[in-house]
Amino acid sequence: MSDNPNIYKPIRAKLLEVITESPTIKTFVMEPEEDFSFKTGEFIELTVDGIGEAPFTPSSSPLETKKIEVTVMKTGYVTEYMHNMKAGETLGIRGPFGRGYPIEKFYDKEVLILGGGCGFAPIRSLLYSLAAISDKLRKVTLCYGSKTPDECIYKPYVEQLRNTPKFEVLRTVDIPDETWNESVGVATVLLDKVKVDIKNSVAVCCGPPIMMKFGTIRLLELGFNDDQIYLSMEKNMSCGLGKCGHCMMGKYFVCKDGPVFTYDELKNTPSIWE
Amino acid sequence: MKNYYSLLNSDWNSAIDQLLNDYLIYAPIKSNNSMDYEPVNPENISEIVYNIPKPTTPLKTFFLPVKENLTTDNSTKIKRIIIGAPNCDIQGLKILDEIYLDKDYIDSLYKQKRDNTILISSSCFEIQEHCHCMTYGIKPYSKEIADISLSHVDQRIHLEVLSEKGVKFITELKNYASVSNSPETEIKDIELKQSKIEYQIINDNIGLPDYNKTGKIVEKANEEIWKKYSSKCVSCGACAAICPTCTCFLLIDKPNFEKVRQLDACQYPGFERVAGDEDALYELSKRFKNRYFCKYVWKPQKFKSLVCTGCGRCIEACIGKINKNDLFKELAN
Ligand code: SF4
Numbered sequence A: 001m002s003d004n005p006n007i008y009k010p011i012r013a014k015l016l017e018v019i020t021e022s023p024t025i026k027t028f029v030m031e032p033e034e035d036f037s038f039k040t041g042e043f044i045e046l047t048v049d050g051i052g053e054a055p056f057t058p059s060s061s062p063l064e065t066k067k068i069e070v071t072v073m074k075t076g077y078v079t080e081y082m083h084n085m086k087a088g089e090t091l092g093i094r095g096p097f098g099r100g101y102p103i104e105k106f107y108d109k110e111v112l113i114l115g116g117g118c119g120f121a122p123i124r125s126l127l128y129s130l131a132a133i134s135d136k137l138r139k140v141t142l143c144y145g146s147k148t149p150d151e152c153i154y155k156p157y158v159e160q161l162r163n164t165p166k167f168e169v170l171r172t173v174d175i176p177d178e179t180w181n182e183s184v185g186v187a188t189v190l191l192d193k194v195k196v197d198i199k200n201s202v203a204v205c206c207g208p209p210i211m212m213k214f215g216t217i218r219l220l221e222l223g224f225n226d227d228q229i230y231l232s233m234e235k236n237m238s239c240g241l242g243k244c245g246h247c248m249m250g251k252y253f254v255c256k257d258g259p260v261f262t263y264d265e266l267k268n269t270p271s272i273w274e
Numbered sequence B: 001m002k003n004y005y006s007l008l009n010s011d012w013n014s015a016i017d018q019l020l021n022d023y024l025i026y027a028p029i030k031s032n033n034s035m036d037y038e039p040v041n042p043e044n045i046s047e048i049v050y051n052i053p054k055p056t057t058p059l060k061t062f063f064l065p066v067k068e069n070l071t072t073d074n075s076t077k078i079k080r081i082i083i084g085a086p087n088c089d090i091q092g093l094k095i096l097d098e099i100y101l102d103k104d105y106i107d108s109l110y111k112q113k114r115d116n117t118i119l120i121s122s123s124c125f126e127i128q129e130h131c132h133c134m135t136y137g138i139k140p141y142s143k144e145i146a147d148i149s150l151s152h153v154d155q156r157i158h159l160e161v162l163s164e165k166g167v168k169f170i171t172e173l174k175n176y177a178s179v180s181n182s183p184e185t186e187i188k189d190i191e192l193k194q195s196k197i198e199y200q201i202i203n204d205n206i207g208l209p210d211y212n213k214t215g216k217i218v219e220k221a222n223e224e225i226w227k228k229y230s231s232k233c234v235s236c237g238a239c240a241a242i243c244p245t246c247t248c249f250l251l252i253d254k255p256n257f258e259k260v261r262q263l264d265a266c267q268y269p270g271f272e273r274v275a276g277d278e279d280a281l282y283e284l285s286k287r288f289k290n291r292y293f294c295k296y297v298w299k300p301q302k303f304k305s306l307v308c309t310g311c312g313r314c315i316e317a318c319i320g321k322i323n324k325n326d327l328f329k330e331l332a333n
């Protein structure tokens, strides 16, 4: 008899609160019934009982061990169900899976973060982690883009960040309204507005594939090396265990070898932006 | 002294009858035009086919069934003996082991099934039309992974012990039959048969590029090739289903947080569809190409084990009559 645990069996987590972030995005605050911890950038598989499972990178701080949060955009079957869930219901969690951000490598550096849409979710978790070690960092700049001001998520958190020493937040929207007084245009336009000491920097990209693609191109033009750019890849993750084959991207299992990769690791892999 | 034991076929048969008290036993049995693993019972023991390739179903299905409930299944503890797997199938287990016994995430169900199964492979003394194991460096008889390698020669069953489990099996077998060491001359006889078959497989596959070349060929093939060879593909996924090394699966949710694993195939439409309906493998020719890249380029970069064992089942199973070896031969030069 082997006493290996069943890697497919989720642990239960009670839904404590559902926060509406935008018309299509909600944050789910959960309390796992068993000990559960993760490193920033690692992801979990979330089960809606009897319905399905989907991968999410937690948006909460890894330092918070009692509760875990995911921020979910309504895009398909499982997420639609989630959006109808209420506090008190039970979800299932498997994980954490994959390779997250190598934060130790960011020491003594400037961290430039490019995020778009729901890509802010994993980034927020990263920002919490970076804030906890900010004495070891030079500075952290977040460039964030969304479609409309309505869809800019985590507004209170952005305010809080703007008042945090060493942290800077630049935002842009594609379609502004009369209240918007920040940038207009796609997320990459913000890269032209920031001052970075490229030699002593790392860049992190997380968002829709199209933004990651053009973001990476722009970062390379600015002079970043391939191995200074960290990409948070999204693929059709299912098992999270490097077994089901759904997340294969060239020779990589995104779920296990990633989801965070340097551009250097991926540049020879075909169709990474698809 | 080689690790060979032998016994009379009739004694072997009655030993199997006894072993049925403690094990579920599967072995190849012929019916009409096909041959496949069947559960052995006292009535069909004498119909077991030895040393002729190959069961229709690949060996993998004993460890990764088409569908299984991963949270409630408890058949994993059943002790099994599987008789008659050809070496191509046995070698196919290597990549499965690499994936499912990966020490980071051991699949406990798979492991229990592996642990509780005694594998008795059988040397191929004949070949089938599409057998090409030797091209990929796999011999038509086992020297590893299996617990026992069986050869049936002149009314005697010879058992070459390959593992610790195999040693135990012989000890157990001795409770039921008189087992002796195979005489050197008979071992020579078996080895002669084996090398004849090796030679025949090589001969039958002249011009077929080996596993060191297949990756380069796949990488160099242009879109026209993929379009041409996939033009008769109907996305039935038979090639992946009967492949001894294809193991991709879907997880299906059932109430009470149960998970069901169902084997999947990258040839099915929607294999890579993500929430929001984006699908990198929407086009059939891309899915077709994906399978070749997976087997001959990507997995070889990632894993140590072969991901095509040359069993030829995909060629036999394809209703569009697509022959991967035609593709490799066409692009060989
Ligand atoms: S491919 Fe080789 S090992 Fe497999 S059945 Fe044919 S001869 Fe036997």
Ligand code: FES
Pocket: A236, A237, A238, A239, A240, A241, A242, A243, A244, A245, A246, A247, A248, A253, A254, A255, A256
């Ligand atoms: S999600 Fe299953 S292999 Fe990566």
